[in-house]
Amino acid sequence: MNDWWRSFFDGDYLRIAKQVFRQENSTEQATALWSMLDLWPGCRVLDAPCGWGRLSRPLAQLGATVLGVDQSETLLAAADAERGDVPAERxxxxxxxxxxxxxxxxxDVACNIFTSFGYGMEEEDRDLFRTLCRAVRVGGRVLVETSHRxxxxxxxARARSSAMRLADGTIFLDEPEFDPIAGxxxxxxYWSGPGGSGEKRASWRCYTPTEIVRLLESVGLRFVAAYKGLSKVAYTAEGTEPPGRLTVVAVRQE
Ligand SMILES: C[S@@+](CC[C@H](N)C(=O)[O-])C[C@H]1O[C@@H](n2cnc3c(N)ncnc32)[C@H](O)[C@@H]1O
Structure with a gap:
């Protein structure tokens, strides 16, 4: 499946993802990000990729000057349509x-949030992180928030598939198939509901936390810290519960 992501992030994705990630949650995430990174009014933030701008807009409303970057014309059009009263300079x-x-x-900061890499070959992920590293100033930070292997x-180990009912009544099902050798x-x-029914395929290269840190280091970033999701709680993998999502912060060296 080559460059599947070029057509995956379309109107159906937008309709489903907006119900999974309601704007209240996104605003909370942006506030958590602001606090985690100790951001300040006027700081320059790169949200890459930004999807439909669910974090770019609240970050700009909090006072950052934000550039949101994405490849999806549909999602960028939705982002721009929802900018509200945030001016273009911001x-x-x-x-x-x-x-x-x-x-x-x-x-000052580049953010890659909600499992936004691993869509192709490892070399392509290295290219993406190299882009983020070169976009921040020396001493600037790159933050990556993601699921992981x-x-x-x-x-x-707990369930082979997951299903949920979305706010508009749509039933949504994901049946992942994991190839542990390819990673x-x-x-x-699959989904069915008032907005129609359909199916979509995607492919995700899922790295371990160790591999993610190595990838970042391979493009000239120095590892700073790993957290549980978008929080200030240090990432650990102890206990019987799933370890949770991972956020890695790294800094540009030179
Ligand atoms: C899972 S979404 C997350 C978007 C956003 N970070 C969020 O939290 O909602 C992943 C995004 O990556 C974008 N994307 C995938 N490959 C890309 C590439 N090579 N260049 C730019 N954007 C890309 C997709 O268009 C999609 O919007």
Whole structure:
């Protein structure tokens, strides 16, 4: 499945994902991010990829100057339509393939949130992180928030699939198939409800936390800390419960 993501992030994705990630949750996440990174009014934030701007907009409302970057025309159009009263000097969007360098640099922080890498070969992930590393100033930080292989394996040990009812009544089912040798999961999404029914396939290369840190280090970033999700709680993998999502913060060296 090559470059599946070019068509995956369309109107159906937007309708489903907006119900999974309601704006209240996104605003809470943006506030958590602000506090985790000790951001300040006027700081320059790169949200890459930004999807439909669910975090770019609240970050700009909190006082950052934000550039949201994504490849999906549909999601960027939704982001721009929902900018509200945030002026263009504070919040801009750019359509760009993050595997290639950005035309703008000197950001204080670059964020890659909600499992936004692992969509192709390892080399493509390295290219994406190299783009983020070069976009921040020396001493600037890159934050990556993601699911990971340890979480996937402990979740799969409990259930082979997951189903939920979305706010509009749609039944949504994911039946992932994991290839532990390739380290790649095939995501199989099915849904049916008032907005119609359909299915989608995606492929996600799921790294361990160790591998994620190595990837970041391989492009010139120095590991700073790992947290449980978007919180200030240090990441640990103890106990019988699934370890939770991972956030890694790394800093540009030179
Ligand atoms: C799971 S979504 C997350 C978006 C956003 N970070 C959020 O939290 O909602 C992943 C996004 O990555 C974008 N994407 C995937 N590959 C990309 C690439 N090579 N360049 C730019 N955007 C890409 C997709 O269009 C999609 O919007």
């Amino acid at each position: 919040l801009r969007y750019l359509r760009h393939d993050l595997r290639t360098p950005l035309p703008e640099t000197d950001f 340890d979480l996937l394996c402990s979740s799969l 790649v999961v095939a995501l199989n999404w």
